[in-house]
Amino acid sequence: ETGVTQSPTHLIKTRGQQVTLRCSSQSGHNTVSWYQQALGQGPQFIFQYYREEENGRGNFPPRFSGLQFPNYSSELNVNALELDDSALYLCASSRDRGSSRTEAFFGQGTRLTVV
Amino acid sequence: QKEVEQDPGPLSVPEGAIVSLNCTYSNSAFQYFMWYRQYSRKGPELLMYTYSSGNKEDGRFTAQVDKSSKYISLFIRDSQPSDSATYLCAMSTITSGGGADGLTFGKGTHLIIQP
Numbered sequence A: 001e002t003g004v005t006q007s008p009t010h011l012i013k014t015r016g017q018q019v020t021l022r023c024s025s026q027s028g029h030n031t032v033s034w035y036q037q038a039l040g041q042g043p044q045f046i047f048q049y050y051r052e053e054e055n056g057r058g059n060f061p062p063r064f065s066g067l068q069f070p071n072y073s074s075e076l077n078v079n080a081l082e083l084d085d086s087a088l089y090l091c092a093s094s095r096d097r098g099s100s101r102t103e104a105f106f107g108q109g110t111r112l113t114v115v
Numbered sequence B: 001q002k003e004v005e006q007d008p009g010p011l012s013v014p015e016g017a018i019v020s021l022n023c024t025y026s027n028s029a030f031q032y033f034m035w036y037r038q039y040s041r042k043g044p045e046l047l048m049y050t051y052s053s054g055n056k057e058d059g060r061f062t063a064q065v066d067k068s069s070k071y072i073s074l075f076i077r078d079s080q081p082s083d084s085a086t087y088l089c090a091m092s093t094i095t096s097g098g099g100a101d102g103l104t105f106g107k108g109t110h111l112i113i114q115p
Helices: none
Strands: A005-007 A010-013 A019-024 A031-037 A044-050 A053-057 A064-068 A074-078 A087-094 A110-114 B011-014 B019-025 B030-038 B045-051 B054-058 B061-066 B071-076 B085-093 B109-114
Touching (some): A005 A087, A010 A019, A019 A110, B019 B109, B030 B061, B045 B054
Antiparallel strands (some): B061 B071
């Protein structure tokens, strides 16, 4: 059983640029959630994708958008980057949207630095 | 007031001690309670989850939920230096219609087990 993998591991971008982060979900999982973890804070829910559709969204502006593909991998896109977007971005996969409430398995994260 | 409060520590204890980690919360709609362990520069790893009130034991770990007090705990017996990490509590609700509102995390407690 393969785990959740994210790419790239680290990324440095300039304010105003756009970035795409990628996530491969665990085998057999059809639900992917994205979280932002600022330094010294707990992860904050960005949104969730279930069977290629957005299934819930946290308190993040529309410049945070996503996609899920037929193989259940996912992308997080952030436009017009701001300095405060610097954080660890975490992807979590779950067997289905119900189990995302209890058994969410996280990848190692992508460390984004905006300068 | 944040929805989930967790003392960031650091909490330093000698090897072999019993560790008690705690979170309080304000949202009475939370029904599922999770504990994650996060090593430096890694993604969170699910340790265990409980539903509603009560205790759950898994090896050296015991999770307790007291919904009347809005208080959850994680106990680690026979603590080891390898247990040194940040411990995050997380909570979720039962949503109608299947839409996700994600996991709500505490800030995490940094635990240090001294050899």
